[in-house]
Amino acid sequence: MNVVITGANGGLGSALLSACARLHPSWRATGVIRKDADLARPLDVVHPILSANPDVVIHCAAMTRVDACETEPELARAVNVEGTRAVASAAETAGARMVYISTDYVFDGKGGAPYPVGAAPNPLNVYGKTKLEGEFLTLAEKNSLVVRTSWLYGKVGKSFPAAVLRLCQTQKEIRMVTDQKSSPTYSEDLAAAIIKLLGKKASGIYHVSNSGSATWHEFAKAVMELKGIRGVKLTATTSDELKAAAKRPADSRLDCSLYSALAGAPLRDWREALAEHLR
Numbered sequence: 354m355n356v357v358i359t360g361a362n363g364g365l366g367s368a369l370l371s372a373c374a375r376l377h378p379s380w381r382a383t384g385v386i387r388k389d390a391d392l393a394r395p396l397d398v399v400h401p402i403l404s405a406n407p408d409v410v411i412h413c414a415a416m417t418r419v420d421a422c423e424t425e426p427e428l429a430r431a432v433n434v435e436g437t438r439a440v441a442s443a444a445e446t447a448g449a450r451m452v453y454i455s456t457d458y459v460f461d462g463k464g465g466a467p468y469p470v471g472a473a474p475n476p477l478n479v480y481g482k483t484k485l486e487g488e489f490l491t492l493a494e495k496n497s498l499v500v501r502t503s504w505l506y507g508k509v510g511k512s513f514p515a516a517v518l519r520l521c522q523t524q525k526e527i528r529m530v531t532d533q534k535s536s537p538t539y540s541e542d543l544a545a546a547i548i549k550l551l552g553k554k555a556s557g558i559y560h561v562s563n564s565g566s567a568t569w570h571e572f573a574k575a576v577m578e579l580k581g582i583r584g585v586k587l588t589a590t591t592s593d594e595l596k597a598a599a600k601r602p603a604d605s606r607l608d609c610s611l612y613s614a615l616a617g618a619p620l621r622d623w624r625e626a627l628a629e630h631l632r
């Protein structure tokens with residue numbers, strides 16, 4: 354099978370490239386990066402995808418900086434909506450299945466319980482809105498798959514655990530919010546789950562995150578405990594105090610039961626995945 358992965362140098366894209374090689378050595382996985390195809394220039398996207406003759410296109414690339422999307426909404430729209438339109442159209446021309454990675458930030462976080470796949474989205478910020486439009490474009494394609502996930506971290510790219518550890522090297526006190534909750538998800542686990550969904554020929558929307566949930570404060574605390582960090586004070590703060598450009602949902606936990614039923618098991622607990630990552 355020929356698989357094209359956009360955003361192949363990002364956190365999830367790189368995990369997917371290595372998971373394909375590890376789990377399916379006979380597959381040909383081709384990574385596409387910004388240098389080959391800038392999503393902000395949709396015409397650039399067509400050739401790198403078509404030339405790989407894909408059976409599946411896994412579209413990981415996105416403008417993922419949530420606050421930058423708020424301050425640069427036109428760029429966010431160009432990359433996350435028009436870029437996705439171009440990727441979906443190239444996938445269709447190639448006769449390939451389109452797989453799109455989406456986010457818990459399509460929800461407003463006011464539901465008070467994990468969101469099932471059928472819950473009505475209501476994004477609070479530009480990032481969530483543009484990602485939701487990308488979902489609609491993807492779902493218009495035959496046999497397409499949307500995988501919503503949350504709070505990704507991993508070996509490559511921006512990573513919350515790495516950011517916490519960096520702060521601990523230079524600060525005596527770090528502040529983390531207690532009023533946002535979701536499921537930290539290890540890119541390696543998500544990559545394996547996406548490959549499982551491909552094997553099961555899944556289509557439509559699936560929620561896939563590590564089990565359990567945490568606030569950013571609890572996530573940071575777990576990182577510090579697992580690394581045995583003492584002498585740095587972890588202080589609770591609120592989203593209002595942080596004054597980030599983009600609003601974030603308070604509780605964007607995803608109900609992943611549809612995935613668990615298809616795959617035969619849920620993804621492991623986030624703490625177990627984090628412990629493995631930090632080892």
Ligand SMILES: NC(=O)c1ccc[n+]([C@@H]2O[C@H](COP(=O)([O-])OP(=O)(O)OC[C@H]3O[C@@H](n4cnc5c(N)ncnc54)[C@H](OP(=O)(O)O)[C@@H]3O)[C@@H](O)[C@H]2O)c1
Binds near residue numbers: 359360414416457503
């Ligand atoms: N990170 C999270 O917490 C999270 C949570 C839920 C869902 N998601 C979704 O999961 C997917 C993967 O996220 P991730 O954590 O792996 O993100 P990431 O590490 O930030 O990687 C994003 C990738 O997109 C590429 N990209 C950005 N702008 C581009 C452009 N104009 N043209 C071409 N490529 C561009 C980046 O390339 P450069 O390296 O050149 O910038 C990078 O390879 C995204 O679709 C994201 O929306 C992420």
